[in-house]
Amino acid sequence: MIYDVLIGPFTEFEFMRRALAAVIALALAGAPIGMFLMLRRMSLVGDAMAHAILPGAAVGFLLSGLNLFAMTAGGLIAGFAVAILAGVVARSTGLKEDASLATFYLASLALGVTIVSIKGTNIDLLHVLFGNILAMDDQTLLVVAINATITLLVLAVIYRPLVIESVDPLFLRTVSRAGGPAHLAFLALVVINLVNGFQALGTLLAVGLMILPAGIARFWSHDLTAMICIAVTAAAVSGYAGLVLSFQTRVPSGPAIILVATVIYVVSVLFGRVGGIVRQLFPGRHLEA
Amino acid sequence: MAALHFHNVTLGYDRHPAVHHLNGEIAQGALVAVIGPNGAGKSTLLRGIVGILKPLDGSIHLGGLDRRDIAYLPQSAEIDRSFPISVFDFVGTGLWRATSLFGGVGKAAREKILRAIASVGLNGFENRPIGTLSGGQMQRVLFARVLLQDARLIVLDEPFNAIDSKTTADLLALVQRWHGEGRTVLAALHDMEMVRNHFAETLVLARGPVAWGPTAEVLTPENLLVAMRMCEAFDDSAAACAADDISSRAA
Secondary structure, three states: OHHHHHOHHHHHOHHHHHHHHHHHHHHHHHHHHHHHHHHOOOHHHHHHHHHHOHHHHHHHHHHHOOOHHHHHHHHHHHHHHHHHHHHHHHHHHOOOHHHHHHHHHHHHHHHHHHHHHHHOOHHHHHHHHHOOHHHOOHHHHHHHHHHHHHHHHHHHHHHHHHHHHHHOHHHHHHHOOOHHHHHHHHHHHHHHHHHHHHHHHHHHHOOHHHHHHHHHHHOOOOOHHHHHHHHHHHHHHHHHHHHHHHHHHOOOHHHHHHHHHHHHHHHHHHHOOOOOHHHHHOOOOOOOO | OEEEEEEEEEEEEOOEEEEEEEEEEEEOOOEEEEEOOOOOOHHHHHHHHHOOOOOOEEEEEEOOOOHHHEEEEOOHHHOOOOOOOEHHHHHHHHHHHHHOOOOOOOHHHHHHHHHHHHHOOOOOOOOOEHHHOOHHHHHHHHHHHHHHHOOOEEEEEOOOOOOOHHHHHHHHHHHHHHHHOOOEEEEEOOOHHHHHHHOOEEEEEOOOEEEEEEHHHHOOHHHHHHHHHHOOOOOOOOOOOOOOOHHHHHO
């Protein structure tokens, strides 16, 4: 019985195995990016970026129909354009990055919805907005895996300046010019992972598998490495459990994954070792030092 | 030989100057206090020296120094102490010149970091997240990082603000040690007694140089009064600056 519910769907159906591989790839790459988004106080920037991808994906859809390669390429171009424009405007004018991004993403979202409405149906729009991880073919899975690999490699390169810039940006500016390029590379990684998430979860939920696991990790550790490991695990568990939930109950897969992550988040808020509500209400006896 | 040479330097933000028309030089190995009221341009000047801020006009020459020969201690408020990083890792960023993007932190480097932490009296704090430190402890951590940078020019922005006398004395001893080693040290300060007793040279700043020279000659009630008066407010409708010499404005 337990085997049939938890493992059976993956041994029996290839599309479920593909979906599982995809969510694990999304977890491995997206969760560390989400961790930095949160620590750099850019969580909502990630959400805004998710909307910014829409016009590019819509142009891909307009040109090629529901072709995920075309939509991915369009999404990447639109996302990079908005990320880089917002980053350049923020760094060269002193305008806060979130304010700069808000302007670009709103324009981008309006353009995207306009483009989809010119050619598509409501069903197409729903697909773009909510994705469908269960419909992923081998080629799309390969794109997701390549994007995840690129993310981890680039993150390894920019990890050190990214950490220093997050905690002490002035110091980094005095010892290196790596801060600006690292920040732009990070924004590019945000876009890549949003496009990845977009295949599986759609534009509206793509950021969920990045930010929710990061929020979960914050309640369990003070250490960045441990937090990243917890976030990846939480994202992978949410992905797996969401797929099982979707398979067994016919809830759409994207929302199922995000709902599972939300449940883990709520449990963490209540019982987390670092700042959890229960621990604050019942802290135990104070320590000697 | 000069460690720093200022040629008609104006520094500021969005065309509004925070420091006008600064000329002069700082000798290698000098120990210089930069004083002035709030808003006088002290931090702006230091940011210009370390290259964070480009001059609106004029230039700052580093006498044969590379940017990486400068260690900068920012005000604590500039640091995000909620970021999950340990004292060890934070101090270790002072090794950037050696490690850059990919350099490993080997046994020798780890020992250097531990020695720097011990030098500022924070033995046993290595694994503590910086967010759990007191203000004085955080200031010690910042000094440990400067120690590790092993720089020839050290720029300290209000390094003794809001810390107790014991910590101040310990950290001041470090500053004296750097001076004894022939490093050039600039510090933005508010404590006149400290300046009088420990800093040989002083620049009195108030959006421009009011006086600059040996502390005993410069730190006079008259100069301090001028500094207080000159610290004019930011004016959105100000005309373009025509003055070549701020001293004429001070008169």
